[in-house]
Structure formats: structure tokens, C-alpha cells
Amino acid sequence: MHPIARTRSDEDYMRLALGLARRGYGLTSPNPMVGAVLVKGGGIIGRGWHHYAGGPHAEIEAIHDAEARGHNPKQATLFVTLEPCCTHGRTPPCTDPIIRAGIKKVVAGATDPNPLHRGKGFKLLQSAGLKVTFGLLADECQGLNEAFNHWIVHRTPLVTVKAAMTLDGKIATASGESKWITGEKARAFAMNLRRGADAILLGINTVLADDPSLTFRGQRSEVRGQKAGVRVQGSGVEDRQPRRIVLDSMARTPLQSKVVTDSSAERTTIVVSPLAPKKRVVALEKKVRVLVAPLQGAEFKVQSSRFKVQGSRGRRSPVQHPASRIQHPKSGIHHPLSAIHHPPSTIREPPSGISLLWLLKTLGSENVTSLLVEGGGEVNASFLLGGLAHRVVFFYAPKVLGGRDSLRAVAGQGVSGSEQALNLSEVQWRRLEDDWLLTARLQ
Numbered sequence: 226m227h228p229i230a231r232t233r234s235d236e237d238y239m240r241l242a243l244g245l246a247r248r249g250y251g252l253t254s255p256n257p258m259v260g261a262v263l264v265k266g267g268g269i270i271g272r273g274w275h276h277y278a279g280g281p282h283a284e285i286e287a288i289h290d291a292e293a294r295g296h297n298p299k300q301a302t303l304f305v306t307l308e309p310c311c312t313h314g315r316t317p318p319c320t321d322p323i324i325r326a327g328i329k330k331v332v333a334g335a336t337d338p339n340p341l342h343r344g345k346g347f348k349l350l351q352s353a354g355l356k357v358t359f360g361l362l363a364d365e366c367q368g369l370n371e372a373f374n375h376w377i378v379h380r381t382p383l384v385t386v387k388a389a390m391t392l393d394g395k396i397a398t399a400s401g402e403s404k405w406i407t408g409e410k411a412r413a414f415a416m417n418l419r420r421g422a423d424a425i426l427l428g429i430n431t432v433l434a435d436d437p438s439l440t441f442r443g444q445r446s447e448v449r450g451q452k453a454g455v456r457v458q459g460s461g462v463e464d465r466q467p468r469r470i471v472l473d474s475m476a477r478t479p480l481q482s483k484v485v486t487d488s489s490a491e492r493t494t495i496v497v498s499p500l501a502p503k504k505r506v507v508a509l510e511k512k513v514r515v516l517v518a519p520l521q522g523a524e525f526k527v528q529s530s531r532f533k534v535q536g537s538r539g540r541r542s543p544v545q546h547p548a549s550r551i552q553h554p555k556s557g558i559h560h561p562l563s564a565i566h567h568p569p570s571t572i573r574e575p576p577s578g579i580s581l582l583w584l585l586k587t588l589g590s591e592n593v594t595s596l597l598v599e600g601g602g603e604v605n606a607s608f609l610l611g612g613l614a615h616r617v618v619f620f621y622a623p624k625v626l627g628g629r630d631s632l633r634a635v636a637g638q639g640v641s642g643s644e645q646a647l648n649l650s651e652v653q654w655r656r657l658e659d660d661w662l663l664t665a666r667l668q
């Protein structure tokens with residue numbers, strides 16, 4: 226008896242293209258991950274994916290793959306996870322070679338998220354006589370590039386807050402010791418998050434307590450099916466490491482710390498405030514990049530009853546910003562903020578520290594599409610309670626640390642009423658050995 230030959234559906238081809246696209250995980254930024262499959266006469270004649278930014282796009286790879294295998298892409302159908310580009314970037318537009326190759330039909334998953342280009346690629350192909358359908362497995366195809374989709378529209382990175390904690394929500398003992406909270410599988414998952422992130426951010430207290438290296442440790446070639454170093458050779462992506470960002474208002478990062486001295490030091494940015502002692506800044510600048518950022522101020526989105534609203538039509542008067550009354554805990558210097566206008570009761574945290582909104586805009590302008598915030602508790606709180614995080618990845622170990630002074634995963638001042646609690650959506654739980662992993666989106 227012969228097994229019944231299963232004919233592949235359009236969905237099957239798109240799933241294959243999605244699998245190919247994922248091979249570019251952590252390598253393509255600031256470009257999206259894209260996969261493509263060329264089908265002719267009921268069989269696959271070419272496969273391609275975008276390997277790295279600046280390299281050929283998936284559609285072109287698929288055409289080349291077909292030709293290299295002796296197939297003619299003429300009259301073939303192209304399954305591609307993202308609308309083919311029609312503009313010149315680092316590479317020429319994909320629509321031209323698709324048309325030139327004589328492909329008769331394009332089946333796309335997601336449309337181009339860039340509002341300036343959306344739908345233009347499809348129109349160009351259609352006007353050249355190709356049949357175009359789109360929206361097949363659209364959710365999966367769009368979800369694949371969540372960070373890119375966010376960045377291309379807002380020009381700031383997608384922010385994910387990651388923390389590994391005990392069941393009572395603690396990330397370190399009172400003495401600051403935080404090693405081995407979660408098990409091996411959870412740590413491997415966290416490492417994979419680093420692989421996909423353009424930058425990792427943490428607070429100075431974590432640098433002082435842990436002296437972390439914050440590098441991706443693992444083989445890029447572990448990516449399923451990736452021919453390590455074959456096509457990506459010379460592109461520099463084999464040892465692509467995320468950037469490391471330290472929030473350090475007073476430039477306290479030790480000169481001998483790993484982020485300053487190790488082989489990835491050129492990827493470290495210490496973000497200091499204008500209040501940082503000049504001598505310290507100069508010393509750090511000799512080893513790593515130092516960015517002088519404004520202190521958190523007018524733009525900070527937090528909630529407070531301290532702001533007065535005047536006038537019956539909701540006109541707001543300039544009021545003294547809380548930050549202007551805040552002294553830096555170490556320097557005792559007043560923040561240089563004067564009376565500023567504020568949006569109505571959107572304040573949740575008294576502003577202090579580096580302006581995160583400014584930093585996000587700066588990182589976005591430097592092509593950082595995804596930012597992984599790795600704590601500690603103060604920094605996590607600033608992003609979460611400040612309304613600047615989009616996703617959380619929380620690992621829970623079946624342990625209890627207890628302790629009045631042990632450190633919490635989310636510290637800060639917290640919200641003043643339970644009705645102001647942050648609500649999570651798209652919540653997913655997953656078991657990782659003895660640990661639990663929660664991933665969710667901020668509403």
C-alpha cells in the first residue's frame with residue numbers, strides 16, 4: 226500500500242516561508258525577518274530568507290536559489306511573509322527582479338508596516354500584470370516582526386521588561402545577591418531574548434552588584450538550519466552582540482567593570498546626566514561611549530494629584546514640576562527643572578533619573594528597534610509605571626526569598642490605588658522545568 230501523497234496548501238507554503246524567515250532571528254535588524262518560497266508545478270523550486278541587514282532580501286534569495294538549482298522561476302508563484310519592497314534602501318527594490326523573473330503570482334503574508342510604503346509594492350506588481358493576494362497567515366507574519374513594526378512607525382524601540390524572580394516577587398536578597406534564581410531552561414530562554422534584542426538596558430545598581438557582562442552567549446549557528454558563516458561571512462553578524470546601555474546619572478560605573486573593559490566594550494553606552502562629575506565622565510569616555518542625557522522631566526508620563534488644573538475649559542496652568550523639588554540622593558543637587566506644563570493626571574511616578582523618553586528617541590534614531598530592559602527593580606519600575614514598556618517577560622522560580630529589605634522585581638513608588646495597577650493582556654504562561662514563564666503585553 227502506498228501512502229497517500231499529501232498536496233501542500235498555500236498555508237503550508239507560507240508556514241515554510243515563516244520558518245525560513247525565523248532563521249534571521251537576531252541578525253536582520255534594523256530590517257525585518259522575511260522568508261520566501263518559490264513554487265512551480267506543485268513543487269518548491271526555491272527558498273530564501275533575509276540573512277542580515279544589507280544582504281539580499283528573501284525574494285531575491287529564493288529566485289537565486291531556484292536558478293542555482295536549475296529551475297526557471299518564470300510562471301512560478303512566490304510565497305513571501307512580507308510585502309515586497311519597492312524602494313531603494315541598502316539594496317535595490319525587490320519588485321523589479323520579481324517582475325523580471327517572470328513570476329506570475331505573489332502570495333504575501335503581512336503588508337509593509339511603513340505607512341509611507343504600505344501597499345505600494347503590491348500595486349507595482351499588479352500593474353506589471355502579476356496576480357497578488359495578501360493576508361495569508363497575516364497574524365503570524367506580522368507578529369514575526371513586532372519590534373520592527375513598532376520602530377518603523379514610532380521610531381523608538383519596542384521595550385520588553387524581563388525579570389527573573391521568586392514566587393514572592395523578589396529579584397535579590399537584601400545584600401543584593403541575585404544569582405541562580407531560575408533554572409537552566411529559563412536562563413537559556415532569557416539568553417535567546419538577548420540574541421533577538423538590539424540593545425539591553427540596566428541600572429547602575431545592577432552593574433555595581435553583579436558586574437554583568439550582558440553578552441549573548443551561544444552559537445548563532447544554533448539557529449535551526451542556518452549554514453553558519455556561509456552566506457553571512459564578512460557581514461560581521463556571526464558575532465553580533467546587543468548594545469549594552471547603563472543608566473548611571475552620576476557616572477558611578479566602575480572603570481574595571483566588565484561592561485567597560487571586556488571585548489564588547491565598544492558596544493557599551495553609559496548614560497549619565499548633566500550632574501555627573503566631569504572627572505568621572507572623562508575617565509569613562511576613554512573606554513566606552515558616554516551619552517549625556519537630560520533628567521526625567523516634562524515628558525514623563527506618570528500619575529499624580531499634585532498637578533493643579535485651572536479654568537473651566539480644562540486649561541492648565543504652569544505648575545512646579547515635582548522634579549524641581551527633588552534632590553539627587555548622592556549629589557544633593559537640585560534637578561535643573563523649572564515650571565513646566567503637564568498633561569492632566571497622567572503622572573504615576575515622581576520623575577527622577579535619566580529621561581527615558583529622550584533615551585528611547587535617541588536609541589530609535591540609532592536604529593535600535595528592540596530594547597530588553599533587564600532591571601533591576603528601580604529601572605523596571607521606571608519603564609513599567611512610566612508607561613514606556615510594551616511587553617513583559619517574567620520568570621517565576623518556585624522559591625521564596627522573603628525579607629523586608631530584599632529587592633523587588635518592580636520597585637519605584639508603585640501606584641497609589643489598586644485601580645491604577647498595570648493591566649496585562651495577551652497573557653501566556655509556559656512551564657520551563659520547575660519555573661514558570663509569563664509573557665504578556667502592556668495594555
Ligand SMILES: NC(=O)c1ccc[n+]([C@@H]2O[C@H](COP(=O)([O-])OP(=O)(O)OC[C@H]3O[C@@H](n4cnc5c(N)ncnc54)[C@H](OP(=O)(O)O)[C@@H]3O)[C@@H](O)[C@H]2O)c1
Nearest residue numbers: 389396401403428430431474578579600601602603604607
Ligand atoms: N533577578 C533578576 O532578574 C535581576 C535582574 C537585574 C538586577 N537584579 C538585582 O537587582 C539589584 C539592583 O536593583 P535596584 O532596583 O537596586 O537598582 P537598578 O534598577 O539596577 O538601578 C537603579 C539606579 O539606576 C539609576 N537610574 C538612572 N536613571 C534612572 C531611571 N530613569 N529610572 C530608574 N533608575 C535610574 C539610578 O541611580 P543613579 O541616580 O545613580 O543614576 C537608580 O538608583 C541588584 O542586586 C541586582 O542583582 C536582579
